[in-house]
Amino acid sequence: MDFDMGEKATQLRSALRGLIKTHVPDDFLGAFTDDPADLEVAQRFCRTLAEQGLLCMSWPKEFGGRDASVWEQTVVREEMWAHHEPRGAQYMGVNWVGPIIMRHGTEEQRRQHLPPIAHGEVIWCQGFSEPEAGSDLASLRTTARRAGDGWRVSGQKIWTSYATMAQWCFLLARTSKEEKKQQGLTIFLVPMNDPAIQVRPIRAMLGPHHLNEVFFDDLKATDADVLGPVGGGWSIVQDVMSFERVGIARYARCERLLVAAPSVLGDRWEDVPAELRGRWTRMLAHCRRARLLAYRVVSLQASGRIQPADAAAYRIAVTKLDQDSAEVLMEIAAFMPRNNAGAGPHVAATEYFRAEVEDHWRYSQASTVASGSIEVQRMLLSRALLAVS
Amino acid sequence: MILDLGTEAKEYGHEALRAFQAAGGDQLVQQAEAKPDAREALVAPVLEALGVWELDPRTDPDSAEAAAALCRSAGYWALPYPFAERLSRPTDLDVDGLVVVADGAPEGAVAAVEKRWAAVTLAGHRSSVTGQVAAGSGFVAALELSAIDNNGAGDVALGLVLPCWTLLGMLDRAMELTIAHVRLRKQFGQPLASFQGVQFQLTDAEVERSGLDMLAKYSLWSLGSDDALDDALALRLAAIEAAEVVFRVCHQLHGAVGFCDETTLSWLSRYSQPLRRLPMGLSATRDYLTRRLARRGLTGLYG
Numbered sequence: 001m002d003f004d005m006g007e008k009a010t011q012l013r014s015a016l017r018g019l020i021k022t023h024v025p026d027d028f029l030g031a032f033t034d035d036p037a038d039l040e041v042a043q044r045f046c047r048t049l050a051e052q053g054l055l056c057m058s059w060p061k062e063f064g065g066r067d068a069s070v071w072e073q074t075v076v077r078e079e080m081w082a083h084h085e086p087r088g089a090q091y092m093g094v095n096w097v098g099p100i101i102m103r104h105g106t107e108e109q110r111r112q113h114l115p116p117i118a119h120g121e122v123i124w125c126q127g128f129s130e131p132e133a134g135s136d137l138a139s140l141r142t143t144a145r146r147a148g149d150g151w152r153v154s155g156q157k158i159w160t161s162y163a164t165m166a167q168w169c170f171l172l173a174r175t176s177k178e179e180k181k182q183q184g185l186t187i188f189l190v191p192m193n194d195p196a197i198q199v200r201p202i203r204a205m206l207g208p209h210h211l212n213e214v215f216f217d218d219l220k221a222t223d224a225d226v227l228g229p230v231g232g233g234w235s236i237v238q239d240v241m242s243f244e245r246v247g248i249a250r251y252a253r254c255e256r257l258l259v260a261a262p263s264v265l266g267d268r269w270e271d272v273p274a275e276l277r278g279r280w281t282r283m284l285a286h287c288r289r290a291r292l293l294a295y296r297v298v299s300l301q302a303s304g305r306i307q308p309a310d311a312a313a314y315r316i317a318v319t320k321l322d323q324d325s326a327e328v329l330m331e332i333a334a335f336m337p338r339n340n341a342g343a344g345p346h347v348a349a350t351e352y353f354r355a356e357v358e359d360h361w362r363y364s365q366a367s368t369v370a371s372g373s374i375e376v377q378r379m380l381l382s383r384a385l386l387a388v389s
Numbered sequence: 390m391i392l393d394l395g396t397e398a399k400e401y402g403h404e405a406l407r408a409f410q411a412a413g414g415d416q417l418v419q420q421a422e423a424k425p426d427a428r429e430a431l432v433a434p435v436l437e438a439l440g441v442w443e444l445d446p447r448t449d450p451d452s453a454e455a456a457a458a459l460c461r462s463a464g465y466w467a468l469p470y471p472f473a474e475r476l477s478r479p480t481d482l483d484v485d486g487l488v489v490v491a492d493g494a495p496e497g498a499v500a501a502v503e504k505r506w507a508a509v510t511l512a513g514h515r516s517s518v519t520g521q522v523a524a525g526s527g528f529v530a531a532l533e534l535s536a537i538d539n540n541g542a543g544d545v546a547l548g549l550v551l552p553c554w555t556l557l558g559m560l561d562r563a564m565e566l567t568i569a570h571v572r573l574r575k576q577f578g579q580p581l582a583s584f585q586g587v588q589f590q591l592t593d594a595e596v597e598r599s600g601l602d603m604l605a606k607y608s609l610w611s612l613g614s615d616d617a618l619d620d621a622l623a624l625r626l627a628a629i630e631a632a633e634v635v636f637r638v639c640h641q642l643h644g645a646v647g648f649c650d651e652t653t654l655s656w657l658s659r660y661s662q663p664l665r666r667l668p669m670g671l672s673a674t675r676d677y678l679t680r681r682l683a684r685r686g687l688t689g690l691y692g
Binding site: 003263285292296312 | 390391392393394395454564568571572582585588589591592593595596599600601603604606607609610611623626627630672675676678679682683684685686687689690691692
């Protein structure tokens with residue numbers, strides 16, 4: 001056995017930390033704030049990564065990538081999430097929109113969409129979930145009907161992250177009614193600046209701009225906007241899921257915050273009750289457990305031997321870690337003094353840490369709901385354990 | 390990154406699983422409980438045949454992997470022998486095995502196994518075991534000790550890691566038995582497995598078991614490093630937690646029959662206790678690791 005990621009991965013981690021330190025402000029909490037400057041930080045950081053060939057390093061060389069190893073890709077996921085995802089919304093375009101277009105797109109679609117993603121210039125959103133189709137996605141009602149030689153799309157999407165800032169939408173719509181609900185679905189690539197699309201942000205405890213409703217009112221689309229075969233959308237959705245098996249490296253931010261807590265608290269760490277420090281230790285062990293389960297998924301995926309249940313066990317472990325560690329961190333943060341007299345680096349560090357912890361707690365509340373609820377993960381895992389269909 | 394045991398170690402573990410089955414399988418622990426003095430005689434021939442005592446897990450990583458695979462197979466059958474303790478023997482003492490003990494009340498699951506035992510505390514104080522007093526179920530004996538030296542700090546990690554592999558084997562089996570039970574047992578006209586309440590309990594147990602599987606491999610790999618003891622304690626912490634969840638779920642889903650000695654779960658569950666309680670249980674292990682870590686985290690991405 002060898003749990004060392006290797007020298008290339010170590011160097012990459014170091015380089016990414018250096019770039020974050022240089023290009024991301026010390027008080028950055030992600031692009032989802034009401035301050036447009038935060039979005040600009042993320043956009044600028046993506047361009048910086050692109051210039052250094054680090055934005056799309058997982059992509060094949062023929063599309064401007066580096067054919068990076070799965071462990072280098074893992075390092076990128078870890079360092080970005082641990083530092084509040086300074087790529088902002090663009091991580092989605094890099095992680096799966098681009099690769100899916102490479103796999104299923106026409107030459108024209110590749111020419112149109114891949115370079116802007118690779119250069120860090122475009123934000124995508126995912127038009128999947130609907131008010132009546134969450135975990136049961138295939139029940140969606142947004143329809144695209146034939147109109148002349150094109151299409152007209154009508155319907156409503158919901159919980160659409162990045163919709164307020166996205167230029168493009170990766171949209172799933174029903175194009176026909178078939179025997180099975182998974183049939184008759186089609187993917188469309190549509191521009192978000194079309195007046196037939198309305199976005200309504202949903203104010204939520206997760207923070208600004210996370211959640212949105214998107215309304216399609218007789219949106220015109222052409223055959224050139226269709227990705228893959230008409231009616232073949234469900235298999236592309238499955239492909240999207242395969243890129244998202246590991247998902248965001250939640251364990252990395254949990255670990256970074258837990259490890260930072262004693263030094264941020266300084267002498268006050270000694271005031272933290274032994275029972276709470278014991279829970280801190282337990283969370284550190286759970287971080288390691290989730291990280292190793294993630295590595296197992298990465299390894300199985302790379303070898304082509306992965307089953308949905310392998311990823312499900314990891315997803316259950318990491319989403320519960322996210323929430324459990326957030327509770328522990330919130331309690332630890334309560335031992336930090338408020339209203340420190342004066343100013344200075346330590347006060348700033350304390351206030352920033354408190355803000356980070358609160359952001360982590362808020363976001364973690366959705367971790368067992370987003371990107372496949374924990375119930376769906378349990379269903380996948382139990383199906384494999386019990387070999388029932 | 391290589392995240393699994395080597396092929397030879399895995400094959401060795403499978404061979405051991407078959408050999409233990411051929412030697413009596415589930416009957417072994419029942420026979421040993423009836424006649425504790427016969428423990429050695431029950432398992433010694435099969436251990437000899439497997440060449441177990443030729444393994445040198447302290448100095449050879451391949452041997453360590455093979456030893457871990459063997460411990461897991463032993464746990465699967467609740468093998469009534471202090472297998473991990475024997476394999477943890479220090480290289481610089483002329484003894485047959487090593488028991489990691491708590492300060493104050495040294496105990497080990499070595500009752501009636503007449504060997505030259507050494508004991509080591511988590512702080513590395515080593516002793517000879519000069520006498521045993523049967524202390525309770527699970528072949529646990531209170532140990533009488535005579536101090537040797539304070540040079541055992543490097544001995545502790547392996548002595549903590551291998552029993553976790555044994556416990557992991559017990560969890561493998563408990564899950565296997567429970568899955569078979571809920572697929573077969575019908576209530577309200579349908580198999581228990583068809584109820585989502587049953588399915589979800591099983592998934593929670595499986596997350597614990599599979600997480601422990603990865604941590605056990607990591608801590609085995611880490612043996613010999615500066616972090617070996619912290620990693621072994623973190624493993625032990627996770628192992629005890631996992632055992633609590635897995636056995637609770639497995640008992641619940643077995644229902645009353647799971648407490649009966651005609652079911653293997655009853656034996657696995659009670660013989661998992663020494664592994665979970667010695668040298669320290671959940672709270673004491675967590676407390677000890679917390680004091681060791683002080684202000685630094687476990688070695689990882691940021692520690």
